Amino acid sequence: MEVEELQKQLVSSLSTMHKSLYVKDFMWSENEWPKIRHDDYESGDNMPLISLLEILDGKRESEAYENLCKDMVMACESWGFFKLVDHGIPNVVIESMKERCLGLFDLPMEQKLKGERSSNLPLGYSPTNTDYGHNLPWAESLQLLQSPQQVLTFSKKVFGNEHSPFR
Incomplete structure (x- = not known):
């Protein structure tokens, strides 16, 4: 199958009833590829580690809390993630x-x-994040708030009477 034919293929497993997605929607040019290779940090070296040890007492009005927040922002800006x-x-x-x-x-x-x-x-399951931009990631996502009611609503919709284990 030629590349042009492949690009026109429907990705039915990630398409939703609201939008049909095709292979071309997930193709990224080389200059859009991540700058960090997936195996560049396999041992965890240099991966940002954020410790909550100093703030477990719940005091949010402290210098330790402010520093923690700054470290999280820096990790997200430079890496996109961190290990908590x-x-x-x-x-x-x-x-x-x-x-x-x-x-x-x-x-x-x-x-x-x-x-x-x-x-x-407004948050829940998404076969892919169509708000992402013109190139989509090959990923499903689940976004839920720390709201027991929202998690319960979501789990009942998906699992019906068998929602308890997920909840």
């Missing part, structure tokens, strides 16, 4: 969350789209 450590969240909770998210993304598209972002649910 010393947060106090038990590993069992983190692993459970990962398992639930992987389970969500493994669902059939029809079921995932029940929790799609909409005017009633």
